[in-house]
Amino acid sequence: MAPDTPELSAQERAGKAFPVSWDQFHRDCRALTWRLNEVGPFHAVIAITRGGLVPAAIVARELGVRVIDTVCIASYDHDKQGDLKVLKSISAETAKLGGGTGKGLLIVDDLVDTGKTGRLVRDMMPDAHFATVYAKPKGKPLVDTFITEVSQDTWIFFPWDTALSFQPPIRDGAA
Ligand SMILES: O=P(O)(O)OC[C@H]1O[C@H](OP(=O)(O)OP(=O)(O)O)[C@H](O)[C@@H]1O
Ligand SMILES: O=c1[nH]c(=O)c2nc[nH]c2[nH]1
Numbered sequence: 001m002a003p004d005t006p007e008l009s010a011q012e013r014a015g016k017a018f019p020v021s022w023d024q025f026h027r028d029c030r031a032l033t034w035r036l037n038e039v040g041p042f043h044a045v046i047a048i049t050r051g052g053l054v055p056a057a058i059v060a061r062e063l064g065v066r067v068i069d070t071v072c073i074a075s076y077d078h079d080k081q082g083d084l085k086v087l088k089s090i091s092a093e094t095a096k097l098g099g100g101t102g103k104g105l106l107i108v109d110d111l112v113d114t115g116k117t118g119r120l121v122r123d124m125m126p127d128a129h130f131a132t133v134y135a136k137p138k139g140k141p142l143v144d145t146f147i148t149e150v151s152q153d154t155w156i157f158f159p160w161d162t163a164l165s166f167q168p169p170i171r172d173g174a175a
């Protein structure tokens with residue numbers, strides 16, 4: 001019988017950690033909005049749930065956009081990526097605002113990693129503007145506007161997924 005070799009999760013493969021605080025995330029979302037303000041105006045913001053909900057709220061507030069829709073996609077179970085499942089599509093009302101192709105619509109997500117999620121949504125609305133706060137190299141070509149690039153071997157820890165905890169001193173082998 002083959003030895004039991006559990007597959008590494010995306011987070012384990014990533015190796016490096018990039019923890020983001022609420023304060024940092026808010027600042028990065030505002031920095032993203034400064035760039036988007038040069039590109040708009042936008043008829044509506046579409047958040048890719050769930051990670052896109054927080055940046056979409058901040059960006060929409062700063063841009064003065066009040067029509068917010070969601071496209072609900074699940075792929076990662078914690079840190080393992082499986083098949084992409086579209087749980088809810090962009091509404092017909094929002095699609096109409098973008099002339100069916102997404103023109104004048106802003107799609108927001110927290111990050112692109114492999115780019116699979118971004119590709120799926122881009123294919124739904126090819127003329128929409130796609131913005132993320134963070135981008136890893138594989139997904140970067142799909143994004144129109146982002147703020148910070150992190151390497152492919154980095155796992156981003158978002159404030160809504162984490163809590164403060166004790167860290168051993170670096171001298172004792174902390175990462
Ligand atoms: O570029 P990719 O490799 O496709 O990964 C990026 C996607 O992965 C995460 O979502 P996740 O599927 O974990 O769901 P969540 O937003 O509900 O946390 C993240 O919020 C992006 O949407
Ligand atoms: O919290 C997360 N951090 C990441 O780096 C990542 N990549 C894909 N999905 C992710 N989720």
Ligand SMILES: [Mg+2]
Nearest residue numbers: 049050051052
């Ligand atoms: Mg997501």
